[in-house]
Every structure is written in C-alpha cells, then in structure tokens.
Amino acid sequence: MLNYDESLLKEALETCLLVKSVAELHPKRLAEPWAKDRFVCRSYKLVIELNGVPVDFYFGVKKSFPLSLPYIFLAQWDSFGILPHVETDGYICYAQEDGSVLDFDDVAGIAQEALSRAIQVVVDGISGKNHQDFLDEFGAYWDRLKKVKFFTSIVSPGDQVKRIHLYKVKGGAGYLADDEQSYKKYRKIKPHVPWKHYPAIYIPLPIGTVITPPHPDKFWELLDIRKIVFDNLRADQKSELLSLLTKPHHEEVILLSLPRASDGETLFGIKFKGVNHEHPLHEAGRASEIIPLAITRRDKEYLLPRGGSNLALREKRVLLLGCGSVGGFIANELTRAGILRLTVLDKDVLTHENLFRHVLGKKHVGKNKVDGIKDDIEGRLPFVEVLPIPLSLENALESGKIKIGDFDLIISALGNVTVELVFSKYIHGIDSPPVIFTWLEPYGIGGHALLTRNGSKKGCLKCLYQPEDGDLRCRASFAEKGQSFAKNINGCRNVFTPFGSLDAMKTAELATRLAIATLNGDIKTNLIRSWRGDATEFLKNGKKLSSRYSASNDHFIEEANYHFEECPVCHEPETV
Numbered sequence: 001m002l003n004y005d006e007s008l009l010k011e012a013l014e015t016c017l018l019v020k021s022v023a024e025l026h027p028k029r030l031a032e033p034w035a036k037d038r039f040v041c042r043s044y045k046l047v048i049e050l051n052g053v054p055v056d057f058y059f060g061v062k063k064s065f066p067l068s069l070p071y072i073f074l075a076q077w078d079s080f081g082i083l084p085h086v087e088t089d090g091y092i093c094y095a096q097e098d099g100s101v102l103d104f105d106d107v108a109g110i111a112q113e114a115l116s117r118a119i120q121v122v123v124d125g126i127s128g129k130n131h132q133d134f135l136d137e138f139g140a141y142w143d144r145l146k147k148v149k150f151f152t153s154i155v156s157p158g159d160q161v162k163r164i165h166l167y168k169v170k171g172g173a174g175y176l177a178d179d180e181q182s183y184k185k186y187r188k189i190k191p192h193v194p195w196k197h198y199p200a201i202y203i204p205l206p207i208g209t210v211i212t213p214p215h216p217d218k219f220w221e222l223l224d225i226r227k228i229v230f231d232n233l234r235a236d237q238k239s240e241l242l243s244l245l246t247k248p249h250h251e252e253v254i255l256l257s258l259p260r261a262s263d264g265e266t267l268f269g270i271k272f273k274g275v276n277h278e279h280p281l282h283e284a285g286r287a288s289e290i291i292p293l294a295i296t297r298r299d300k301e302y303l304l305p306r307g308g309s310n311l312a313l314r315e316k317r318v319l320l321l322g323c324g325s326v327g328g329f330i331a332n333e334l335t336r337a338g339i340l341r342l343t344v345l346d347k348d349v350l351t352h353e354n355l356f357r358h359v360l361g362k363k364h365v366g367k368n369k370v371d372g373i374k375d376d377i378e379g380r381l382p383f384v385e386v387l388p389i390p391l392s393l394e395n396a397l398e399s400g401k402i403k404i405g406d407f408d409l410i411i412s413a414l415g416n417v418t419v420e421l422v423f424s425k426y427i428h429g430i431d432s433p434p435v436i437f438t439w440l441e442p443y444g445i446g447g448h449a450l451l452t453r454n455g456s457k458k459g460c461l462k463c464l465y466q467p468e469d470g471d472l473r474c475r476a477s478f479a480e481k482g483q484s485f486a487k488n489i490n491g492c493r494n495v496f497t498p499f500g501s502l503d504a505m506k507t508a509e510l511a512t513r514l515a516i517a518t519l520n521g522d523i524k525t526n527l528i529r530s531w532r533g534d535a536t537e538f539l540k541n542g543k544k545l546s547s548r549y550s551a552s553n554d555h556f557i558e559e560a561n562y563h564f565e566e567c568p569v570c571h572e573p574e575t576v
C-alpha cells in the first residue's frame, strides 16, 4: 500500500548502534519456517556486537510494512539460553502491544527504534535484568513443551499446599479438582457414569519465586523439580508437603502455581509415571517418565475476574422478587457480576406475549419463569446456582419458603406497587438486609431504583406514596398523576404497560449497579436513583409529564434524602 525506499531501510540499519554489517537475505531463505510462518517478504541478516561478541540477527518486514512493525529474530534462538520475550523461532517480542502509533513516513525511524528495542530485550535477557518477565510468560513457554499433555483444573488456588484429585471418566479428559463434589458439580456428571480418581498434590510457589522455563527439547529431571519446589517453599508449606508424600501410586500428579509479576498466578502440572515405593518429590523417589501438563484453568478465581465480575460478591446471597422483563435482566447481570447463589421468586408462567421483552425465549414458553431463568443461567455460567421459587411473595413468606434473614440483599422488581408497599412495611418491622425496589415508567421516560434498610431505617417505599388530594401517587414519578397507562388487548386478561425491552434493560442496569455497590459496602445511606429518558413517545400518546421530570435535564438523578418526615412506616426514631 505504501511505497518506501528500500535503500533507505538498509542504510538506516547500517547506521544503528552496535550493528557491524547488514546484508539482504536471498529470497530463497524466506521459505524457512521463521520467515514463512510470519509472512516475512524481505529480510536482512545483521551482525550485531553484544558484549564484544558478534551475534547474528534477522530483520524482516511484511508486505504491510511500514504499517506494521518489523520482525526481528535471533538467528539461533537459544544461543544465550532461554530468554524472556524470545520465542523458539528466534522472534523477539520487543513491542508488548503497547499501542504505539507508527509514523509511516519515517521508515528509517521505525526500523531503528524497533532494532534498538529488540537489542535491549536480548541484552536484558542475557544480564538477567528482565527475568521477572518469565513469570508472566511462563504459561506460554510451558504449553509449547514437547510431549505436553492438556488437563483442565477447577482447583481453587490458595497459598497452602493441599491434597487434590485427578478425575477421569472413561475416554474423557483429565480434570484436577479439590474434591469429588466440585468435580461432579462442574462436569454435571450423571450418577451412572463411571469415573476414576487419583490423588494429586497442589503446590503453590510463594510470591518472589522466579523460574526459568524448561528448554522445549529437554524437560526437567527429578532433581530440577525437587530443587524448584524445596528451594522456594516456605517452611510451613514444606512440612505440609512432606506429610502428603506418603504411599505413592504408580502415577503421581503435582499441580504447581507460580505467582505472576502483574497479578494472579500461572498453573502448570507434572505427571510422574512408573513411580516406585517413594513419591518422586521424596529424595528416594523415582519415576520412569516425567510428563509436563499444560493446565486449562476453569476455576472460579480465574474465570470470574476475567469476565469483569467481582470475586468478593461470590459469597453473597441475593433474593430477587419478580422475574418479568426487568427482573430477568437483573438475574442475568447479577450472576454475570459474580453472584453465585441467586434465589428467584415469581409465580408466573412465560407466555408468547412476554417474548419480545423478556430475557427468555420461545424454548421456555409454558414454563415457570423462575425455572426458565434457572435453566438459562446455569446453562451459560459455571459455578452459578439459581434457586427457583414459583410462588407469590405472600405464599413464599407464609409457607416459610423464604426467610428474609438468609439474604445479604433483596431486590424487588415485582412491578406491583400494592404488594411492594406491604412488603416494604413488613421489612421495616423485622431484621432485614438492604432492599432495593425497582420499577420502570411507560413509554421509555425513565426508571427507578430505591434503596432502603441500608444501615438506616429512615426512608422507605411508602415515603414516595403519600396521599395528596386523595390520590395515592409516587413522588418519584416522571408522569403526571391521575393518568392511566395500562393498555389492554382482548379484554382485561392482557393488560400491560407500554414499554420496550431497552427500557427494561436500562432499569435493570440501574438496579444491578446499585445492588453491587450496596453489597460492596460502597453506599452508606438509603437513596433513590432514576434514569430519565426521552419523552417523545410519551407526549405523542397525549400523556403529561410530572414536575420532577421537567425540573431536570439530567439523564441520571440521585437523591439521598427521599424520606418523608411524617411517613407512617419509617418515621420512628433511629433504632439501627
């Protein structure tokens, strides 16, 4: 696409610091794997002096150069041993996706900058200065080892040495897990499927451990492995490990965890075959074969934060009342955020009329919404448990199917003000966790999430509903009082309030964010949050907006002081 002067490129390389000579490679050489696999279309051999010794490098460009960075290779990739950021084809990763923008008019500048960075990577590797970087790349090196076998792990990595197990169904892949229960739950193993298990050991190397990855052609010996383990473990970890080295099996597996420099850890495994009467980590132990195991992580600690969800939320218990349009989206987003145990209550069955504004689809029509939600979420997300209660709130409370005290947070998206006002009064008379009431308004003009019982008792749903002019209306409403929004098709059986799925989603987002902030302890008071939407459709239908809507131009409104001084439910003096 862009033409550049090739002689300029060669000249730029020749004038680089430490470069002794530059010669264009014969095009035939571009058929060699290092060049071919990376689509190099022109290449130069450079002799560069490192610590007084001449070293051969290749400098290659793709067709897209100078819109893409040049490739720089060590001609003999392991001539200095294994170096961080140098791959087995010699490729030097000198630009770790830093997002730098290339000035493609300055071909010489790009070439020189790239070369000097690549040389620095090699120099730092030889001196050991960047060996910390092995920590972040260890997994990549490990997975490229010869004879490597792939296993999946759902082990929770902690900093204690512990007994774990290797599980296998006949003909299936191997899974490392803490115990039988977590394995069966993760794999959803049916009772009649036979599976075997072998004991294994989890060994977490402490922070600060630096290991050079093994050479791809020459794996570690028993002595190397013992040295890595025993030179690095803390005293308490060592004694725990020694206590687990008894009674070895013919095959033994260890799962090691190496802390990364950035955060988190890399898991890698080793399988010992042909074990004699002592465990291979024991000084008298033997193994006829040592096989590296590349680990695919499927543990919570790894998966949950990856999706942007919050590890601290996973112990929290949340009760969601109502699985209609808003509730369905809330259930989805709460579990994606890391709520692993969600109780959902709704007495309704999903109908065809619900489909275009409900998270569930055709497949679940005719089923209880709560059962559909369970089926849908558990089918998509591992570790999540949805507990369905296909009852009305009144029945669930009366029959003892739900106990308010079991939860860290309750969200009500029932869309039924009468029931919610009764519930609001009920939770003000008992010990209750924080409760969020959420609802949306017709024609996309807005939605609300009210937080109550969060530390203080002052402020409740009833505060918004005080009799004015004999009309029970909501003070937070964006619609003027005294209007009816229910539309009905085919008589009273199909009454509904006009709103779209996007409005439900937006309201669910508002409520879910408030829920997560509350669970994380980031919100110290009771408050109400509202999103204020466009009123075009609302006005087209001849409806009137409230003064609260007109008083603001903001798309987001938060009020901490929504409580009503003479509220019959929450006006009593503070008794927290």
Ligand SMILES: [Zn+2]
Pocket (backbone or CB within 6 Å): 458, 459, 460, 461, 462, 463, 464, 563, 564, 567, 568, 569, 570, 571
């Ligand atoms: Zn109140």
